[in-house]
Amino acid sequence: MEMREASPAHFLIKIESFSLLQKCGIDKYETKEFDVGEYKWRLIIYPNGDYISVYLATADKGALRVSKEVNVVFSIFLFNQISNIYLSSLGITRRFHALKSEWGFSKFISKKILCDPSKGYLVNDNCVFGAEVCVLNTTHAAIECLSLKNVDIPYKHEWVIYNNVFSVIYMWSSEEFEAGGYKCVHPANTQWFSASVNNSGWLSFIEFASFNDPTKGFTANKRCLLDIEISVEAVAQ
Numbered sequence: 001m002e003m004r005e006a007s008p009a010h011f012l013i014k015i016e017s018f019s020l021l022q023k024c025g026i027d028k029y030e031t032k033e034f035d036v037g038e039y040k041w042r043l044i045i046y047p048n049g050d051y052i053s054v055y056l057a058t059a060d061k062g063a064l065r066v067s068k069e070v071n072v073v074f075s076i077f078l079f080n081q082i083s084n085i086y087l088s089s090l091g092i093t094r095r096f097h098a099l100k101s102e103w104g105f106s107k108f109i110s111k112k113i114l115c116d117p118s119k120g121y122l123v124n125d126n127c128v129f130g131a132e133v134c135v136l137n138t139t140h141a142a143i144e145c146l147s148l149k150n151v152d153i154p155y156k157h158e159w160v161i162y163n164n165v166f167s168v169i170y171m172w173s174s175e176e177f178e179a180g181g182y183k184c185v186h187p188a189n190t191q192w193f194s195a196s197v198n199n200s201g202w203l204s205f206i207e208f209a210s211f212n213d214p215t216k217g218f219t220a221n222k223r224c225l226l227d228i229e230i231s232v233e234a235v236a237q
Contacts, residue, residue, distance in 0.1 A: 008130030037135025055104030077130035082120030
């Protein structure tokens with residue numbers, strides 16, 4: 001709990017003749033609705049017992065289908081009429097949905113403290129509760145998923161290059177092949193691939209003279225064979 005001077009931004013309720021709630025057998029009071037973030041809310045106050053319980057609840061449960069949820073940061077307030085400041089719960093974040101449509105505090109303040117005139121919360125049998133609600137908009141949130149994979153057997157691909165193109169083509173690209181659910185063209189060393197970095201390799205993998213030297217064994221029958229292995233170890237989405 002904390003104290004602050006500013007009034008709650010969204011809702012205030014004044015209860016007059018608070019002591020009559022118990023006398024009249026009112027164990028639960030639901031306030032009128034108030035609108036925040038395209039949703040309707042209300043406070044639910046349980047005035048009897050050793051502690052005063054206060055909850056924030058969605059007033060229109062039909063707006064929250066089973067498959068829909070809304071994340072909310074909210075605070076509950078109680079006005080101190082002597083010091084002219086508010087006792088406030090620290091803002092808490094909760095997820096409201098069809099199966100859980102109210103959150104709050106079962107022990108917001110003890111009945112003994114509330115009813116003590118020197119504390120300032122109940123004056124002339126009147127008290128004031130309040131609420132402040134911030135609905136978190138998740139529709140524009142950036143979401144990323146990093147999926148790590150335990151690769152035992154890498155993906156393999158063979159690429160045949162024929163000798164008659166060695167002297168006339170500056171760069172060769174293999175046909176597309178699939179590795180780990182992704183289309184690749186002659187991939188290379190360990191590297192993160194993204195929209196801005198979509199290729200990787202070595203500028204000087206082997207000297208062209210050595211590559212073309214038949215005694216080296218890299219080419220045979222006017223062709224060479226490149227074996228490519230790819231292990232997709234992690235995917236960030």
